[in-house]
Every structure is written in structure tokens, then in C-alpha cells.
Amino acid sequence: MTAATLRSLTAKDLAQMARERGVAGWHSMRKEELIGALVRAAKRRASAEAKLARAGEGRRVDAAEPVGLQPRRDSLAQRKLSQLQDKLAQGRNLASGTPDAAARQDRLVVMVRDPYWLHAYWELSPRSVDRAQAAMGQRWHGAKPVIRVYKIQPDSAALLERDIQIHGGVRNWYVDVQDPPSDYRLEIGYLAIDDSFYCLARSNEVSTPPAGTSDAVDDNWKAVAEDADRIFAMSGGYSAQGASRELQELLEERLRRPLGTPMKTRYGSGAAGRDGEQLDFAVDAEIIVYGAANRDAHVTLQGEPVQLRDDGTFAVRLSLPDRRQVIPIVASSYDGVEQRTTILAVERNTKVMEPLTRDFADANS
Template identity: 25%
Template sequence: MAQERPPLEEMTLRQLRRVASEYSVSKYSRMRKDQLIASIQEAQRASGAPVVVRTVETQEVVEAAKFDVGQTDLTGGVLATVDEPLADLPDGYGESRIVLLPRDPQWAYAYWDIPNDHKEELRRQGGSRLALRFYDVTDIDVSYQRPHSLQQYECDELAREWYLPIPVSDRDYMVEIGYICADGRWLMLARSTPAHIPPVYPSDWIEDHFITVDWNEDLRGQQKFDLVPPSKRTSPSAVSEAIYSEIFGMAQVAEGQRVDGSLFGSMQHVAGSISGSEQFMAAQAVSSYIFPSGVGLWAVPTMSGLTMSGAGFSGSAPPVRPRKFWLIADAELIVYGATEPDATVTIGGQPIKLSPDGTFRFQMSFQDGLIDYPIMAVAADGEQTRSIHMKFNRETPERNTNTKDEAKLEWLS
């Protein structure tokens, strides 16, 4: 059974040349496609063969039938009438809301919807000028912490959107809309959620981690690895961790033993079994243990009924109870500051842990004598340094024979 030929319009140029050769069309190899079709149709009419001509209208019907999915109304309709039964969009939704979106490292886009009754309420409270406040809230909670920076932009009452310039990229920002009062008060209408602005430079963070996943394992809803940027990591170095563990351990022990009456109760326990010079030496030992800075050598409860004999006390004196009136005092040294989060900070040659925002805090027992603390910060590139030299001097005089004690504290910077 001979295969039926497709219409001439659907044939390729090679197929048309083959048909033209069958009808002895001269110079068919030099003709274009439309010329070949016309020459073949003329040859077909001359030979009496049926000529199949597909008109433009027929072609359009065939093409339109490709999208016929069974609808009965093939006439369609006017596109403008499709949304006629739909209601118009409202001007607002009755809720005070503002949204902050980063556009690029230099600009952020904010849009808001504030009901008029909410604006009228704040105007009655003294609001006079509508404005936007743009906060830097990187690594802080604005519910109880102050933002790093604030920019204020007054805007028009009819405005519904605003573009805000970014002071520093690669930070978290938040925007508020509200009214400024004549007395300087700020009346907030709405506050956005924090948005992170991308950095203006390409990231230098390169970190590859390879994990093994079973071929048939369902990975939906699973987390295999959590990538944390270097700037967000808070794990300190081994040296810094040892320093902080030692300092905080001393502080916790001292604080636990510094409760009112702890020293008095310890002396009562000791006094129940020893007497005389042994009781005084025990009191010194207990006090020195509680206060490693040496304050226990002089700030102990005063003793009565003891007589001094040479370098010690007479052991013949009966045990007596200490007076209930006494005084204890001690001091700790806290050094704090801030620098760039990626810098290296040392205090007295020892590295100090930095918080994600670049702040640091160093706490230790403040003993008698001179404490020399050179503080140095080195930039991440190692090319810039900043230093502050602090000197602290504590002098605690020995206990006098009278009932008054003195202490002297100096800070030399």
C-alpha cells in the first residue's frame, strides 16, 4: 500500500525537489520553496493530477483546533469582561503594618498600610510629623537593647512606600513608622521584622562539607548540616576558654561564700571546738579562704577577751563569742570594650573572646598591688593595631588598733 504524501506546504525542501523531479520540473534545484510549490502545482494541473491547496483559513482552523479542550463556546468573549463580577481591591485592610525588603546592598524598600483612625489617635496624643526610623539591630533584641544606629526620615502623609539608604551593608535592619511630637516624643504606629542587607562585596567564606546520604532515604523535612558563617561563631579558642573558666569559677565560689552571715557562721563552728590563739588563727584562715585577694587578713570580726603575748595570744583565756557587728568588703576588676568583630584582642598578652558584635568583657579578682593591663586589638588583615594601656593599683592598709579600717583604690591609665 503506497504511503500517502503530506500536503506540499508541509513538505521539506528536499521532499519538494524529489516531487519536482517526478514531474520533470526544470531547474528545480535553483528554486525556493514557494517557487517549487507553484511549479509542482502547475505540473499537476497539466498532467490532470488532483491539486491539494491548503488555504490560510484552513491552516488557522487547524492551528486553533490544537487548543480545543472540549469547550462548547468557541467564540470566546471580551477579555475586559472577565473581572467584572470581582469587587475592587480595598484601599487598606484595617491593620497597621510595615514591611522592610532589601533591594540591594545600598538600598532597602519599605511599604506600609496604616488605617486613618490609628493615625488620628496618635495625632490626638501630640503627633505632628510622620516619619520613618531606620535601626541597625545586628545581633541584638530591641525589646530590651538599644540599636547600634538610628536614621530618621520624615515622609508625606499620603505616602505608602519609601526607599531607605543603607549605612553599612551585611547588617540587620528594622524600620518603624510613627509620629514625632513637638516635645520630641516618638509615637510608633508599626514596626517591621528585622531584614538582613546583603554585603556589597563577594563573600570570602569558603567551606566544604561532604556527607553520605542513602540512595533510598527520604530527605523531606530533614537537616543534615548547619552552615554557620565565621562572623556568627561564638566558640572561643582554647586559651581564652581556660582563662574564662578560671575567672568565672573563682567568682562563683567567692559569691557563694560571700552570703551575709557565712563568715560569722563559719567562725561559730570553729569556735565551738578551739579557743584562744587557735580561734584567732582559724578566723584568719577562714577569712583568707573566702577572699583570695587578701581582704580576709584585716576585715575579720573583731575579737574581745584575748590578750596579746609576744607574737601570739594566751591560750589560757576562755573561748569567747565574736561580736555580732562586723564588716566585710572586697573588690573585683572588670575590663570591657568593643572593636571590630573579626579583630584579635589581647589583655596582658592573653587572647580574649569577642562577642558576635565585637564587644568583650574581662573579669578577675582585684588583689593588692599594681595590675598592669596593656590592651591591644589587631585587625583581621594584621596591618592595623590599636592599643590602650591601663594600670590599676589597690592598697589595703593593715588592720589598725582602733576600730577604723581604711582602703585605697587608684586607677592609673
Template identity: 50%
Template sequence: MNSSKLRSYTAKDLAQMARQRGFAKWHSMRKDELIEALAAAGVQENALPRPRQTDREAAEALANRAERARAAASRPKPTAAQKQLAEMQRQRARLQDLSTATPTAGADRLLLLVRDPYWLQVTWEVTPSSVTRARTALGQHWHGAQPVLRLGKLGDDGAVGGVRQVKVHGGVNHWYVDVTDPPGRFRAEIGYLDLSGGFYSIARSNEVQTPEASVDEVGEHAWTDVARNADRVFALSGGYSADGPSQELRQALEERLRRPLGRPTETRFTATEARTDGAQLDVQIDAELVVRGSTAPHTHLTIQGEPVVVREDGAFAVKLPFPDRRQVIPVVASSADGMHQRTIILGVERNTKALEPRRRDTVTA
């Protein structure tokens, strides 16, 4: 131990240490001599007793403890209302945070999936850094900002014809949105809407198109398990669009399913319902459109975005809804490796007219 450390001990303590170590004439040594002798003997620090506090040091330590106790006692304790307000602020911060702690959340991603003609599922992954950037960009408007999904309905030219804003919250990474008037094309954005109406966008989704609604849609296609219907969800959500397979959508579904997507499953198509009302008669009319054809075996084929089973000989046949209007039906064939694609457009029109009701007079003999 060095001399500076030994000087923190009193002469009495040093003399006691020298006596315990058998130093000669320890009782007649001055403090400097004791320090020199103990330092030369190589006394280890962990072998020394703690230096005693002087009366002045003990008094100062006692005064400091008393001062800290008085400060703690004089500090006002939070009221029940203040505690409730603090908890509400923490809860609001959790609901405002869109970030998702998932293993794959290395970048922002928003996926739009078609569940059936009337329901869409939105899934997102948002990084904490994106939420921080949104907070910085909104500045003083951040306090009242609300996480929202903006669902836009697309026209034939790709322009957004109407936007619907759906409020969401943090702590989740998916949401279900109901839509009307199938079929329709949609695209979504996720971000923050401030009190002034300004929107800060974080991510934009893929484009999807909902299928035609059929008479038995609820009974036949009321499925909720994505794992069993992954291929159909992939196809309806734009996975096999004319621009080519969506690799981002495929990757997201395969990560969730933990398996590669297989060949499209068999899907049934059923007829729509039309109704004409006479004066006293209620008449229902069903109409179906049968599309038949052939292609190379193992070709991936979609009609109106729905996957179609191609038999081993390349033949296929499906029944489609035939609503009372003009339809443009795209038939898209893709090679098994996805490198080649061909599209055929089928245009059909149905024009149903209800004549004026006729009442026959009773004929008497």
C-alpha cells in the first residue's frame, strides 16, 4: 500500500497495526515513521481496518443524512389524480406506438390481404425508428396524433376515388376492414393523422381486388384460417398480378406460415342472384357463366384473380358469377417458374329486363 493511503489513518491506528506486526519500538515512532515502516513492509490494503472517521467527519455525515431526510419529507407526494393522469399518459403512449417487436421487422411493411368479397385484412411491421421520425416530423402536433389506416378505393385508371380512414392502435400488428360493393380494387397506407387533418405516411400496401359476391358466399367461402387458404389469399391479394408475382407478399405469407406456398387449391365459383318483382309475384333468376379452355400442364392460371385448377391434360373449366352488367374478365396464365406470362381478356355482357306484369282476366263458362 502507498504512503498516501496510509495517511488517511490516525497515528493510533498506525501504531496498532505496527504492534500487531511485531515492529520494534513501535510505541516510540511518530506518525511519519509508522507510515514509512508499514509501506516498506508491503502491507496489503484488504488487510487494513477501515480508517476511523474524525469527530468532524462524523458530524458532517450526520448533517448530510439529516438534510436528505428533510428534503424527502418536504417533497410533495403525488395525489391520486396525478397518479391517474400519469398512468393515462403512459397508456396513451403505448396505444400511439405503432412499432412492432417482431423478428422480421427490419423494415417497414404493410400488406393488404383479401379474405372474401366484404373483408380485407391489413398486416404491418413498423420499426421504432420510423415512429421516432414521425414524432419529429409532426412536432407539436404529435400529442394529438392518432394512428390510422387509410384505405383507398381505386378506379379503372388507377386513381384513388375515395379514401376511408380507420383508427387503429399500438400493441397489435393486424386489423380487419369491411368493404362494400364487390368487386373493387383497394390500396392502404398506415401512419399518423394529426388534429389539423394532416397525415404522415409510414408505409403503403400492395393493390388488391375483391372477387364477385355469390349467392352462397357465406356458406361456401366463410373461411377464417389463412393457413388453409394461403394460396387463395395470395392470388386474391394481387400475388399473381399482371406486373408479375409479388415477392414481398409471398415472403410475408411464407414467414407467417413457416412453409413455402404450394400450388393453388381448387376453388369453387357460384352464381349470383338477380331479382325481379311483379305485381304479386316474386321471381328469382340465377345466371352462371362457364369458362372452358386448355393450356400447358402445370401452368398457374387465374381468372378474375382467382386461382383455377389445371388438370394433368391442361384442361380447365370454371363457373363464374354472371351479374347484370358488362364484365371484363382477365385470364392470366403463368409458367411454373414465373418467368413467362400471357393474358387473355374475355368481355361479356348480361342485360336482364323485367317486363311489365300482366294480369289475366278470369274466363267464365
């Protein structure tokens, strides 16, 4: 694998290769960064395989060498081989590295970050990994830690979409998905060479939102804390079935606050001292019209010209009055020969309901 060979591939293909090889931070790398990371990963892998081969062959004893040195050198080679095998085994170890990991419950939690990304987080005890090794027997050798992605069908059947190879030393993984909105469930475990799978933990089921309904967020728990209620809602927190117990426990542990509807989490004794204060509440709405055309096309929206980006895409924010309106969007070729028109008909119908006042004593009964 050379840099020249990799440059002939697309950035999407390079990202797929980096993900399969466990390259950290691949999802935020550009093409040249992906090429450099893949080349370095290939060199490290080749070096590790060469060391393992040399250690397995042992060291040939020279005839002139004193016989008394043979056991010492053989034991040194054995130690190196053992150390290398331990290092390779660590790459497959999915157990939590915390001191109290053995006391924790095994769990795999998946959260929806946006229409195309899921965030999986797991906690597994060393005892669970030991059980997997004992159950798989000879198949354990060469087994790979993977996340299995299941797509939930309309009839509630779970269809295996793909396996994602992961590595030890991490406790979370970003999973890219397609065709929003869709329902997914994940499993984490070990996949043997004969394609048999040992499951360590199964996740909650989540539904991705329609495309274009959420903004991108970064990849740390600070972002989860800032956007926890939206993530909780997209992951099924406010649905009729409710969120999984593991998801709610994980978020509440991390954020150190309860999650749920305001009546369950925020309505308390403080409501008794409101002194007749009224609740101010106002709602308005806007609409965002977005699309794409040839970079040299001329686009108008409701007769006004639209500025295209360098790649031909555009996005326009419009007010959404409380009535029905028709929005024509027209694209013309640079020479004016061809013209295409799309008409959006949208309607806003706002209803303000009567205010509801709950009695404090009833709310706590």
C-alpha cells in the first residue's frame, strides 16, 4: 500500500478503509490526511507481523556460541513473543479499563446524533470477555471485535446491515447510516473467522430523523451535555414506548441531572411560591428552502435572485406567516436556453390553546 496507490481512490473509499483499520479520528480527516494515516497504519501492521514472525522462528544458535547462553536467549525470545501477543490481545479487549468495571452492568447504548450518524457507547466487564473466549474455544483465535448494525424493518424484523470492526482501548464509536428516517439496533461482540458471532451486549432501538432536520455536532460529551434533551428525544426518550433504561441511566450519570418530561423532572415544591406570576410564552416559525443547481445557473426564489455557493448549492430562510403561500423557485441555464421551475406550497395554521393551570397539591398526589 503506497501513497500513490491511495491517491487514485476517492475520499469516501479512503474513509471506509480507515474506519475498517481502526484509524482514530478518520471521520474528520481530509483526503491527504487519510492517505498519511493509512500508510502509517500499514507500516505499523507490517512491522508487528515481522516482529511476530521473527519471534516465532526463534534464534539460531551459532556453533561457536557457548551452550550456556542458549536457554537465556531462548527465554528472552519467549518473553518478547509473549509481550507481543499480549499487545495484540489488548487490541481485541473490549472490557472497561476502570477499577470498578467488574461490578458494572454490561451495556451498549446507542444515541442518535443526526440523520446519518449514530453514537454507540459501551461498558463491558472483563468477566464477559472471558466468557466469550471460553465459549468460542478455538474460534477465539483470529476473532475480531465488531459492532453489528441491524436495520429494523416495518414488520419489526431485524435485518443485519453490516459488521463494523472496532478495536480495544475505546468505549464509543460513531456509526454512519443511510436512508433516513430509519430504525436501528446495534450489537457488540466477537466475530470468528467462520462468521459465527458471540454477542456481548445488545443496544436500545433508535429512529433517525428525516434528512435536514438537525445540525451537525462534534464528538465529545460536552456536545451531548449541551444538546442532551434533543439527543434524548431523537433516541426515543419522549416516544410512546419511552427510551431504554440503559440510555436514560447513561445520560443521567454523565450529565448528573434527571431526564424526561418537565412534569417529571422540573415540577417541584418551588411551584408553590409563584405568587400569581404568569407564564410568558410566544411561538413563531420560519422556513428554510434549500437545493442545488449547476454552478453557473441563475436561480430565483419568488422573483428574487438567489446566491449560489461554489458547489451550486443554496439555502434561503423565509418567514412563515400564518396562512397558505406559494413559493416558486426557478433555475435557468447560463445561456438562458433551458429553464426549470419548482413550486412549493406551504401552509401555517397556528392554534393557541387555553392555558392550563395545575394545582400544586394535585401534582404531588
